[in-house]
Amino acid sequence: GIGFKYVALGDLVILITFGPLAVMFAYAVQVGSLAVFPLVYAIPLALSTEAILHSNNTRDMESDRAAGIVTLAILIGPTLSYMLYNTLLFLPYLIFSILATHCSISLALPLLTIPMAFSLERQFRSQTFNKLPQRTAKLNLLLGLFYVFGIILAPVGSLPKL
Numbered sequence: 494g495i496g497f498k499y500v501a502l503g504d505l506v507i508l509i510t511f512g513p514l515a516v517m518f519a520y521a522v523q524v525g526s527l528a529v530f531p532l533v534y535a536i537p538l539a540l541s542t543e544a545i546l547h548s549n550n551t552r553d554m555e556s557d558r559a560a561g562i563v564t565l566a567i568l569i570g571p572t573l574s575y576m577l578y579n580t581l582l583f584l585p586y587l588i589f590s591i592l593a594t595h596c597s598i599s600l601a602l603p604l605l606t607i608p609m610a611f612s613l614e615r616q617f618r619s620q621t622f623n624k625l626p627q628r629t630a631k632l633n634l635l636l637g638l639f640y641v642f643g644i645i646l647a648p649v650g651s652l653p654k655l
């Protein structure tokens with residue numbers, strides 16, 4: 494069959510699969526029912542994971558186009574790809590800030606990675622795509638680790654009940 498990357502659906506599939514879908518089903522397996530609220534916890538890392546794919550697709554735009562692959566980066570072009578990458582890169586920080594303000598300050602730990610995000614933004618803006626997907630993946634790993642530490646360090650009862 495035709496892969497999702499040939500019809501510009503790879504980004505959507507990754508965003509849904511590696512975020513909301515995985516979290517909802519992991520939650521359901523553990524508690525025996527589905528709930529919507531766990532999605533709040535999934536969104537920041539889902540966006541960051543999508544940033545990895547988008548940086549890769551933007552880097553490979555010309556070779557993908559030549560191979561007949563249609564990605565979101567190809568459809569929207571370089572300028573909107575840059576804007577989308579920044580949204581995927583920085584929106585998690587807004588979410589972490591809201592969680593830290595409303596739940597526990599420990600959820601601000603991922604904000605320690607903001608300098609790395611700005612470095613990635615500069616690299617993307619200068620169209621220096623070499624190693625950008627790998628560096629974005631490293632940011633994703635650090636965001637995830639700090640996020641987990643933030644949840645672990647949150648005082649009992651400070652996080653929303655799932």
